[in-house]
Amino acid sequence: MDLHAASPALPAGPTTPSGDVLYFPTEDAARLEPHLPPLSSSQSQQTQTRPFVTLTFATSLDSSLSLAPGVRTVLSGPQSKAMTHYLRSRHAAILVGVGTAIADDPGLNCRISSATSNPRAIVIDPLARWSLTEESKVLQLAKAGQGLAPFIFVSDAAEVSLESKEWLQRFGGKYVFVKSFMDGGGSVRFHWEDVLAAVQGEGLDSIMVEGGGQIINSLLTPPNNRLIDSVIVTIAPTWLGQGGVVVSPPRVEGEKAAPLRLTDVSWHPLGEDVVLCGKILKI
Amino acid sequence: MDLHAASPALPAGPTTPSGDVLYFPTEDAARLEPHLPPLSSSQSQQTQTRPFVTLTFATSLDSSLSLAPGVRTVLSGPQSKAMTHYLRSRHAAILVGVGTAIADDPGLNCRISSATSNPRAIVIDPLARWSLTEESKVLQLAKAGQGLAPFIFVSDAAEVSLESKEWLQRFGGKYVFVKSFMDGGGSVRFHWEDVLAAVQGEGLDSIMVEGGGQIINSLLTPPNNRLIDSVIVTIAPTWLGQGGVVVSPPRVEGEKAAPLRLTDVSWHPLGEDVVLCGKILKI
Numbered sequence: 001m002d003l004h005a006a007s008p009a010l011p012a013g014p015t016t017p018s019g020d021v022l023y024f025p026t027e028d029a030a031r032l033e034p035h036l037p038p039l040s041s042s043q044s045q046q047t048q049t050r051p052f053v054t055l056t057f058a059t060s061l062d063s064s065l066s067l068a069p070g071v072r073t074v075l076s077g078p079q080s081k082a083m084t085h086y087l088r089s090r091h092a093a094i095l096v097g098v099g100t101a102i103a104d105d106p107g108l109n110c111r112i113s114s115a116t117s118n119p120r121a122i123v124i125d126p127l128a129r130w131s132l133t134e135e136s137k138v139l140q141l142a143k144a145g146q147g148l149a150p151f152i153f154v155s156d157a158a159e160v161s162l163e164s165k166e167w168l169q170r171f172g173g174k175y176v177f178v179k180s181f182m183d184g185g186g187s188v189r190f191h192w193e194d195v196l197a198a199v200q201g202e203g204l205d206s207i208m209v210e211g212g213g214q215i216i217n218s219l220l221t222p223p224n225n226r227l228i229d230s231v232i233v234t235i236a237p238t239w240l241g242q243g244g245v246v247v248s249p250p251r252v253e254g255e256k257a258a259p260l261r262l263t264d265v266s267w268h269p270l271g272e273d274v275v276l277c278g279k280i281l282k283i
Numbered sequence: 284m285d286l287h288a289a290s291p292a293l294p295a296g297p298t299t300p301s302g303d304v305l306y307f308p309t310e311d312a313a314r315l316e317p318h319l320p321p322l323s324s325s326q327s328q329q330t331q332t333r334p335f336v337t338l339t340f341a342t343s344l345d346s347s348l349s350l351a352p353g354v355r356t357v358l359s360g361p362q363s364k365a366m367t368h369y370l371r372s373r374h375a376a377i378l379v380g381v382g383t384a385i386a387d388d389p390g391l392n393c394r395i396s397s398a399t400s401n402p403r404a405i406v407i408d409p410l411a412r413w414s415l416t417e418e419s420k421v422l423q424l425a426k427a428g429q430g431l432a433p434f435i436f437v438s439d440a441a442e443v444s445l446e447s448k449e450w451l452q453r454f455g456g457k458y459v460f461v462k463s464f465m466d467g468g469g470s471v472r473f474h475w476e477d478v479l480a481a482v483q484g485e486g487l488d489s490i491m492v493e494g495g496g497q498i499i500n501s502l503l504t505p506p507n508n509r510l511i512d513s514v515i516v517t518i519a520p521t522w523l524g525q526g527g528v529v530v531s532p533p534r535v536e537g538e539k540a541a542p543l544r545l546t547d548v549s550w551h552p553l554g555e556d557v558v559l560c561g562k563i564l565k566i
Binding site for chain 1: 342343344345346347350351356358503516518520521522523524525526527529530531532533534540542543544545548549550552555557559561
């Protein structure tokens with residue numbers, strides 16, 4: 001796979017409040033195809049009990065997502081950005097944690113030229129911490145018809161006012177209440193099975209898990225990682241240095257440290273970055 | 284660059300105590316050439332004041348060299364191993380820290396089929412901690428004519444008995460005394476400039492820095508990283524998980540956190556791994 005190939009000229013496209021329309025070359029998209037959810041979703045939906053899960057993110061060589069929590073750090077180049085938006089176009093939903101939603105005020109839409117629809121943004125927010133306002137980018141885009149309002153997954157024990165619920169519904173979004181538990185550190189968490197069941201329950205048959213660090217590390221931790229169907233990681237040729245937000249699954253206490261391996265691996269240079277595609281090796 | 288290309292059959296070669304002779308395809312070697320010391324060393328030696336420095340190592344996706352300090356962890360595949368030995372054949376010296384020397388009992392020789400000589404092993408051992416014995420692999424190989432005995436770089440304040448010095452010299456190795464200092468944590472350290480001056484003083488005009496974690500992180504820390512001429516990193520498609528020996532340069536106190544970027548970057552898939560070649564971007 002040679003993603004170094006010169007891209008054709010960008011097609012003319014309207015400039016949106018969320019930035020320019022992005023273009024991802026067809027030949028590059030074709031190479032990613034084996035790592036993506038099946039195209040004929042109606043067929044797959046009949047048999048699947050949970051959505052197709054793609055884990056995707058971009059790190060530095062030292063596996064950092066950003067220089068520090070809440071610090072947005074541009075790591076990967078423009079081609080990688082276009083790839084991310086292309087990947088969004090191939091999933092029914094995208095998922096981020098509330099930390100990312102608060103820190104980045106992300107658009108969570110799809111700006112790829114070929115996209116015919118936007119993915120649904122799922123925000124994992126057990127304690128209903130996210131103070132979404134009409135100024136939030138994701139709602140600005142929803143109002144402009146350039147994105148979908150988020151589904152916010154909160155704990156079934158969280159209190160969300162009727163006013164908040166109705167307000168979010170006016171944009172097309174909603175609060176989804178998911179069974180929660182308290183982890184050893186006293187944090188309210190979801191089981192990934194419950195999250196994915198709720199995603200499937202909303203009729204969303206594929207989801208791209210994007211970040212941030214806590215979400216990614218949690219999904220990579222055994223036994224959660226068996227829920228991952230595809231891994232697509234972009235690596236940028238930089239070191240962010242110690243103290244960054246690092247992707248590295250925690251080791252499960254009492255179990256012998258063992259590497260988590262990928263299989264069906266392919267590496268695709270993309271500009272200055274490399275894209276790694278693979279599947280979790282089940283052991 | 285397509286290092287996936289099928290390798291020609293292995294040439295017949297003698298099996299040595301250090302393991303089989305390794306073969307690295309000529310076409311792959313050619314692609315690494317721009318990242319290696321100049322081939323005509325006599326020419327370059329006249330003008331250079333310090334050796335050509337290549338930093339090379341293999342990590343997991345979460346930038347770990349091993350599961351834990353002192354735990355030898357097989358990360359990369361057989362092609363990457365052959366590449367490492369090929370790279371050794373293209374350097375006058377290779378360098379490891381004493382931690383690696385103690386933990387791994389490494390051979391530190393070159394087993395590539397095309398090699399006509401072995402690199403000199405330099406071991407950074409300020410406190411003269413390494414209890415080298417006749418059973419140590421590096422001396423076994425030296426005795427068998429399949430490697431060179433190491434030059435052990437110790438602090439100019441370290442006490443090494445005349446007996447030890449003479450013993451090591453019998454194998455062709457020696458102790459080299461280098462000016463040292465005590466760092467903030469009370470550890471005896473060398474300045475990299477002094478190490479490289481001593482390497483050059485031994486008539487060694489190129490050196491490949493291989494590990495371990497402390498050595499690599501120290502060399503990547505500004506301003507040391509300006510001494511690096513070439514970076515060759517192998518990345519294996521695994522996560523070792525939190526608690527591994529991580530490559531990630533420490534941040535320099537009082538300075539704004541900034542990524543350390545590579546330039547002249549190329550990525551080369553090699554078996555299941557990827558090899559990244561580049562230079563430190565001087566800023």
